[in-house]
Amino acid sequence: MKIAFTATRLYTPAEEIAQPLLLVEDGVISEVASRSAKEVPAGAQLIDFGDAVLAPGFIDIHMHGGAGLDVMRASPSDLPRLGRFLTTHGVTGYFPTTVAAPLDATCAALERLADAIEGWDRNHNLVHARPLGIHLEGPFLSHKRRGVHPPEYLIAPTLEIFDRLWHAARGHVRMLTMAPEISGAMEVIAEAARRNVCVSIGHSDAEMPVAQQAVKAGARHATHTFNAMRPLDHRDPGIVGEVLSDDGLSADLIVDGIHVAPAVVKLFLQAKGHERAVLITDAISATGMPDGRYQLGPIEVDVKDGKCTSQGSLAGSVLTMDRAVRNVTKFSQWNLREAVRAATLNPARAVGLADQYGILAKGALADFIVMNPAGDVLKTIVGGEGS
Numbered sequence: 001m002k003i004a005f006t007a008t009r010l011y012t013p014a015e016e017i018a019q020p021l022l023l024v025e026d027g028v029i030s031e032v033a034s035r036s037a038k039e040v041p042a043g044a045q046l047i048d049f050g051d052a053v054l055a056p057g058f059i060d061i062h063m064h065g066g067a068g069l070d071v072m073r074a075s076p077s078d079l080p081r082l083g084r085f086l087t088t089h090g091v092t093g094y095f096p097t098t099v100a101a102p103l104d105a106t107c108a109a110l111e112r113l114a115d116a117i118e119g120w121d122r123n124h125n126l127v128h129a130r131p132l133g134i135h136l137e138g139p140f141l142s143h144k145r146r147g148v149h150p151p152e153y154l155i156a157p158t159l160e161i162f163d164r165l166w167h168a169a170r171g172h173v174r175m176l177t178m179a180p181e182i183s184g185a186m187e188v189i190a191e192a193a194r195r196n197v198c199v200s201i202g203h204s205d206a207e208m209p210v211a212q213q214a215v216k217a218g219a220r221h222a223t224h225t226f227n228a229m230r231p232l233d234h235r236d237p238g239i240v241g242e243v244l245s246d247d248g249l250s251a252d253l254i255v256d257g258i259h260v261a262p263a264v265v266k267l268f269l270q271a272k273g274h275e276r277a278v279l280i281t282d283a284i285s286a287t288g289m290p291d292g293r294y295q296l297g298p299i300e301v302d303v304k305d306g307k308c309t310s311q312g313s314l315a316g317s318v319l320t321m322d323r324a325v326r327n328v329t330k331f332s333q334w335n336l337r338e339a340v341r342a343a344t345l346n347p348a349r350a351v352g353l354a355d356q357y358g359i360l361a362k363g364a365l366a367d368f369i370v371m372n373p374a375g376d377v378l379k380t381i382v383g384g385e386g387s
């Protein structure tokens with residue numbers, strides 16, 4: 001069955017196509033063209049979105065939950081409900097992200113998440129985002145920059161513990177946030193990179209030379225830049241100095257207007273540029289829910305007026321990716337296409353999934369969104385099927 005989607009504009013997102021034609025067969029994109037170059041094939045079902053914009057579905061590589069569900073506690077059968085919630089905000093693929101917790105509990109959570117990843121199914125009654133891989137945020141974090149990760153569950157990195165986590169997750173670990181300055185870190189960075197894990201430096205008090213050494217060992221990304229990092233000093237640039245000045249590194253940011261001031265968001269975008277800036281939500285189970293007390297792994301979080309805290313420290317967010325994208329257009333000179341790129345192609349590239357995700361191109365999965373020109377998500381399509 002061939003479906004032809006049309007609209008007024010399409011973001012690939014590296015380019016913009018006017019009067020686009022997006023052809024989908026069996027959940028995969030078979031062609032992206034302009035209608036002036038290609039006609040709707042005979043026999044194809046035509047779905048016209050009028051004056052809307054088509055773009056890849058958002059990829060959130062750092063999220064802990066939403067709609068009342070915490071990814072470390074949810075059962076595999078619960079996750080479609082979270083996936084459904086995510087699609088209402090334009091997310092079609094995500095990395096469930098752990099926090100530091102007792103090792104046994106973490107391994108049990110990783111097994112459940114591996115089940116959810118392997119068991120994801122295109123469900124015709126419930127269009128839901130795909131869990132694409134697991135992001136381990138910890139347990140190899142700095143005590144000094146742990147944020148709300150409980151100190152009793154932080155562990156010094158060893159190959160043995162990394163391997164235990166890797167096997168519990170049945171190889172689905174695709175991202176690892178760790179502090180490079182802890183003893184044993186460089187060996188784990190090198191081994192994780194060898195297994196194609198995107199090693200991301202973060203929750204770290206590293207000085208600049210140590211951060212550079214981590215990059216040499218295989219780290220290629222940075223986690224929620226500025227938050228839970230040794231701050232930038234112009235004579236002691238530290239990890240932030242390396243993240244902002246190294247063009248080989250991509251880096252992510254929480255653009256909720258709370259974690260990072262709008263002027264610093266602008267600085268970050270200028271430093272990392274259109275190809276390496278990545279948006280994440282760091283969203284917790286409270287996302288899409290009323291104010292109150294929520295669980296983030298083993299951590300209790302209070303949510304008030306959109307701010308998540310635990311004992312006075314910021315504890316994730318209730319940010320949604322569509323709002324992060326709109327915030328970028330408000331806080332900087334970036335247009336909607338550039339902001340969308342930071343939530344689609346850039347994260348997919350950072351984690352090595354851009355052949356099929358985060359891009360509208362032949363051979364990629366037909367996971368896309370329909371937006372109005374203000375960036376409001378009107379409809380989300382996963383595997384060629386919409387909700």
Ligand SMILES: [Zn+2]
Binds near residue numbers: 064097137282
């Ligand atoms: Zn997080």
